[in-house]
Amino acid sequence: MTEPYRLSKRMSELGLCSRREADEWIARGWVRVDGKVVSELGTKVLPSQRVSVERQAAAEQSKRVTILINKPVGYVSGQAEDGYKPAVALVNANTRWSDDKAPVQFHPTQLRSLVPAGRLDIDSVGLLVLTQDGRVAKKLIGEDTEIEKEYLVRVQYGKPGRLPDADLRRLNHGLSLDGKKLLPAKVSWQNEDQLRFILREGKKRQIRRMCEMVGLKVLGLKRVRIGRVKLGDLPTGQWRYLREDEQF
Structure with missing residues (x-):
């Protein structure tokens, strides 16, 4: 049998709102489970139960920018x-x-x-x-999240010549940070000193740390796209x- 879990978590899973918003709406009596108003924080539900929100919640959400x-x-x-x-x-x-x-x-x-x-x-x-x-x-x-984030990164190679193709391939896939393998990225040269990075994750200072691993110093980093x-x-x-x- 499936275990019950917090209503706020279920609402977030369903894409209705964030967990913080869910707790706010529950406290205001704006949430129903199987048609009945639930106003107690920490209430648990089963995935099979139907969760709905009152019109006031949707109206308030539409004002958010x-x-x-x-x-x-x-x-x-x-x-x-x-x-x-x-x-x-x-x-x-x-x-x-x-x-x-x-x-x-x-x-x-x-x-x-x-x-x-x-x-x-x-x-x-x-x-x-x-x-x-x-x-x-x-x-x-x-x-x-599967949302891509795209960056233009100006770099300087610390050794004579150009970055070897093998290291460019490592930037695309093969590096690890904090003991965990990074997801595949899309990394390509835009011009002789600028790389384009497309990532689906965002670890702390990820691009700078990736570049350091292959001998590149980041001189400038600009995010130009998030999803579409x-x-x-x-x-x-x-x-x-x-x-x-x-x-x-």
């Missing part, structure tokens, strides 16, 4: 640390891209619970996603809303 920012060097993705500002500090009415066509008006309440869905380290630039929507965060950084959403012409330090017709 997802923001795309072109992060400059010197900003951290998440919480402020070591005197460096978080990328969310760049989000205000004045820094919104003038070409943003989304029919959404900026309001400071949109900064509440706006968290990064994936990270870019302080020395890296490019596309960073900040979202209030737990479904977006789960899609981009959940354990079983591209950085495009978004200027450095500016942001725009994810449009309704865009899907990662």
Whole structure:
């Protein structure tokens, strides 16, 4: 017999919301199991039971925004640390891209619970996603995510000549980090000093560490795409809303 497990976990699995949102909705009485309202946190359910949410939950979720920012060097993705500002500090009415066509008006309440869905380290630039929507965060950084992330990486080889083809193949597949084999990547030369990396995972400083293993020093790193959403012409330090017709 299948063991029961937490309702919030089941709601996340079903793609209804994040676990944190699920607990909030349960506490507000917005969740039903087999048609009955459940308002007790920690309630357990079986996979066979039917979970539904009230209209208020869907209405609140539809107000939640997802923001795309072109992060400059010197900003951290998440919480402020070591005197460096978080990328969310760049989000205000004045820094919104003038070409943003989304029919959404900026309001400071949109900064509440706006968290990064994936990270870019302080020395890296490019596309960073900040979202209030737990479904977006789960899609981009959940354990079983299949979303590709594409980077342009300027490198310098520490030995005479060019990087051997065998080491380029190792970058594509064959390296391990933290005692674990990396998933296959797509790594190719764009020009004589720039590589294109396409990854389906995001370990801490992964590209920099991969490059070190084959004798390459990273001079610059820019994320240009997450899934089907591209950085495009978004200027450095500016942001725009994810449009309704865009899907990662």
